[in-house]
Amino acid sequence: GAGVSQSPRYKVAKRGQDVALRCDPISGHVSLFWYQQALGQGPEFLTYFQNEAQLDKSGLPSDRFFAERPEGSVSTLKIQRTQQEDSAVYLCASSLVGDRHYGYTFGSGTRLTVV
Amino acid sequence: TQLLEQSPQFLSIQEGENLTVYCNSSSVFSSLQWYRQEPGEGPVLLVTVVTGGEVKKLKRLTFQFGDARKDSSLHITAAQPGDTGLYLCAGATPGGGADGLTFGKGTHLIIQP
Numbered sequence: 001g002a003g004v005s006q007s008p009r010y011k012v013a014k015r016g017q018d019v020a021l022r023c024d025p026i027s028g029h030v031s032l033f034w035y036q037q038a039l040g041q042g043p044e045f046l047t048y049f050q051n052e053a054q055l056d057k058s059g060l061p062s063d064r065f066f067a068e069r070p071e072g073s074v075s076t077l078k079i080q081r082t083q084q085e086d087s088a089v090y091l092c093a094s095s096l097v098g099d100r101h102y103g104y105t106f107g108s109g110t111r112l113t114v115v
Numbered sequence: 116t117q118l119l120e121q122s123p124q125f126l127s128i129q130e131g132e133n134l135t136v137y138c139n140s141s142s143v144f145s146s147l148q149w150y151r152q153e154p155g156e157g158p159v160l161l162v163t164v165v166t167g168g169e170v171k172k173l174k175r176l177t178f179q180f181g182d183a184r185k186d187s188s189l190h191i192t193a194a195q196p197g198d199t200g201l202y203l204c205a206g207a208t209p210g211g212g213a214d215g216l217t218f219g220k221g222t223h224l225i226i227q228p
Contacts, residue, residue, distance in 0.1 A: 004157070033215055035215070035218075040220075041220050041221075042119075042121075042203050042205075042218035042219050042220045042221050043158070043203070043218045044218070045215030045216065045217070046215075048215055056215065059215060091157050091158075093157070102163070103148050103160040103163050104158075104160065104216075105160070106150075106157030106158050106159070107157050108155065108156050108157050109155075109156075109157050
């Protein structure tokens with residue numbers, strides 16, 4: 001596609017519910033990143049994939065967060081047993097090469113609200 | 116943890132005025148990027164600066180990377196309402212690789228007509 005596509009755009013989950021957020025990167029982009037953006041804050045790094053390999057997951061806040069990219073294209077961020085503090089916008093970004101100096105193309109994000 | 120501090124946090128000015136926003140750190144970055152984000156959208160890359168002292172211009176926007184590669188500034192000349200948005204700086208740590216960028220909290224800019 002022409003850009004990074006994320007779905008759903010909005011998700012309301014009851015506390016304790018599991019959610020899955022999808023990211024469809026630009027075709028051919030090697031690198032894929034997930035970021036979490038709290039209200040009024042800058043994005044914070046969650047995890048990074050190069051093709052299907054998850055090379056860095058140091059930003060995942062707890063073991064309730066899990067991400068995968070099994071075929072090196074579409075990625076899913078899963079949050080188990082959601083808590084209110086998980087409420088945020090989850091941004092996906094992709095990059096053609098594995099060098100962050102080239103900058104990322106971000107999707108519009110998924111706004112997760114846990115009630 | 117390498118922090119990027121952006122200032123001011125909020126800025127509201129009249130159309131036609133000039134402004135400068137800042138991005139500062141105590142750490143050295145191998146490169147620094149500026150993004151602009153509008154409500155309900157993801158950040159959009161404006162520029163990447165790599166060399167200490169580098170200056171890049173994008174129409175009415177001028178970006179500068181500090182000599183020591185610890186800070187950067189964004190200057191907007193003759194601001195227009197379309198410049199309204201959240202301006203984010205993001206730094207890449209030295210050492211190469213493709214690990215995540217470190218973002219600042221951003222400057223919320225409002226240009227009033």
